[in-house]
Amino acid sequence: MSENENSKKPYVTYGDRCCGCPGSTLPISGCRFTLAPMTDRYVEIITEAVAKVDTSKVWKNTDHLSTVYRGKQIHVVDAVKACFVHAYREGVHMTMEATFTKGCPGDCDADCFMAEDDIRMNEEQIRDIHFPVACKIALYPMGTDSYMKEIAHVVNRAVDLNLYDCSTHYATYLYGDVQDLFNYFDEVTRYCGEKISHYILEATLSVNSPTPRQ
Numbered sequence: 001m002s003e004n005e006n007s008k009k010p011y012v013t014y015g016d017r018c019c020g021c022p023g024s025t026l027p028i029s030g031c032r033f034t035l036a037p038m039t040d041r042y043v044e045i046i047t048e049a050v051a052k053v054d055t056s057k058v059w060k061n062t063d064h065l066s067t068v069y070r071g072k073q074i075h076v077v078d079a080v081k082a083c084f085v086h087a088y089r090e091g092v093h094m095t096m097e098a099t100f101t102k103g104c105p106g107d108c109d110a111d112c113f114m115a116e117d118d119i120r121m122n123e124e125q126i127r128d129i130h131f132p133v134a135c136k137i138a139l140y141p142m143g144t145d146s147y148m149k150e151i152a153h154v155v156n157r158a159v160d161l162n163l164y165d166c167s168t169h170y171a172t173y174l175y176g177d178v179q180d181l182f183n184y185f186d187e188v189t190r191y192c193g194e195k196i197s198h199y200i201l202e203a204t205l206s207v208n209s210p211t212p213r214q
Helices: 003-007 042-052 075-086 111-115 145-161 178-195
Strands: 028-037 058-062 067-071 094-102 132-142 164-166 171-178 198-207
Touching: 003 164, 028 042, 028 075, 028 145, 042 075, 042 198, 067 075, 075 094, 075 178, 075 198, 094 178, 132 145, 132 178, 145 178, 171 178, 178 198
Parallel strands: none
Antiparallel strands: 028 067, 028 094, 058 067, 094 198, 132 171, 132 198, 164 171
């Protein structure tokens, strides 16, 4: 293949970030998530849930694979919680795969939403809805030598809140009410955003699973 042909390929560059280098200087948090209702009504459930979320305080985009919300941490968690709660159907097995993050060196837009106040736009409509959720999380603190300390802090906070189920290979299992779980996400993402220059929190949420908890 010629050099000219190679030059036309859409190669990317992410700079030369290394361990110890800070992440983005913009205080933007974000979450990309995918809902998976295990029913032939999955299209209806997903589209209705996304449409019900008040996204006036977050940057949003839904494509053929997932949805992303970006902006202030408090509003990102609020919007993700609302979408998950609106998608819940009694007796329908559903999962959500979510990636919460802040500090990515590539963050360069959505800064206009950082001027918003801290009033959650969805909380009043969903705060009285309760159902149990099984969850697994994995925290990846970037650019810090004390990453295990930060992971332990996040896991031990789940222990304090009675959400901790068990630790397993590459993940921590949680179990509790949807309100308590998202309050935990709110607290943890706020803590990580303040203490870690760049972090990724991966979460898998599951409701109404036919498989019993181990």
